[in-house]
Amino acid sequence: AQRVTQPEKLLSVFKGAPVELKCNYSYSGSPELFWYVQYSRQRLQLLLRHISRESIKGFTADLNKGETSFHLKKPFAQEEDSAMYYCAPPGGSEKLVFGKGTKLTVNP
Amino acid sequence: DTEVTQTPKHLVMGMTNKKSLKCEQHMGHRAMYWYKQKAKKPPELMFVYSYEKLSINESVPSRFSPECPNSSLLNLHLHALQPEDSALYLCASSPLAGDYNEQFFGPGTRLTVL
Numbered sequence: 001a002q003r004v005t006q007p008e009k010l011l012s013v014f015k016g017a018p019v020e021l022k023c024n025y026s027y028s029g030s031p032e033l034f035w036y037v038q039y040s041r042q043r044l045q046l047l048l049r050h051i052s053r054e055s056i057k058g059f060t061a062d063l064n065k066g067e068t069s070f071h072l073k074k075p076f077a078q079e080e081d082s083a084m085y086y087c088a089p090p091g092g093s094e095k096l097v098f099g100k101g102t103k104l105t106v107n108p
Numbered sequence: 109d110t111e112v113t114q115t116p117k118h119l120v121m122g123m124t125n126k127k128s129l130k131c132e133q134h135m136g137h138r139a140m141y142w143y144k145q146k147a148k149k150p151p152e153l154m155f156v157y158s159y160e161k162l163s164i165n166e167s168v169p170s171r172f173s174p175e176c177p178n179s180s181l182l183n184l185h186l187h188a189l190q191p192e193d194s195a196l197y198l199c200a201s202s203p204l205a206g207d208y209n210e211q212f213f214g215p216g217t218r219l220t221v222l
Contacts, residue, residue: 032208043112044151044198044213051208086150095164096211098150 006099021072023087038084109134112214131182131199139205140182143198158205
């Protein structure tokens with residue numbers, strides 16, 4: 001079964017500092033990976049996905065097959081980036097399996 | 109309409125009650141999902157419907173009974189729940205069931221079982 005590890009439960013940075021949220025996966029095939037975000041009192045929503053290679057809200061994520069990682073990065077964090085972030089690989093033909101999540105706090 | 113809606117927002121029920129959660133989407137999506145999310149935990153998949161047919165049941169207790177009356181509507185019928193079933197219940201939809209489809213989530217129903 002596909003597995004994903006988000007090693008940091010909590011991550012705190014100051015506004016304007018770079019931020020990296022880690023995600024490591026185990027997947028034998030060619031993976032499609034997603035980052036979902038849940039802002040306070042808002043619904044869970046897709047932030048970005050590997051296959052589209054887009055940059056959303058200044059975030060990027062590069063798939064590193066050698067390190068089996070899909071870390072989420074932003075060069076200059078903003079206070080509004082404070083949220084819960086979930087890395088999610090597919091868990092089978094019709095499933096997503098969410099990582100345990102990293103709570104990001106951006107301090108002023 | 110590009111959102112998934114869920115009703116009610118909050119629900120308090122006793123262990124002997126029967127209640128239902130409702131989820132609706134009008135994006136023409138053919139896959140719909142129920143998730144359970146406990147506080148400070150990731151969502152856990154409960155059920156997947158694909159083309160109005162149940163395709164995945166993640167070994168959910170029978171006190172949770174899903175129903176998909178049509179392609180826009182998904183219900184979750186609740187009966188004889190336990191206090192540990194208290195959680196946020198999320199509904200989601202995607203264009204098709206499959207690995208590479210973005211899932212669109214509703215705001216959730218916060219369920220409290222007394």
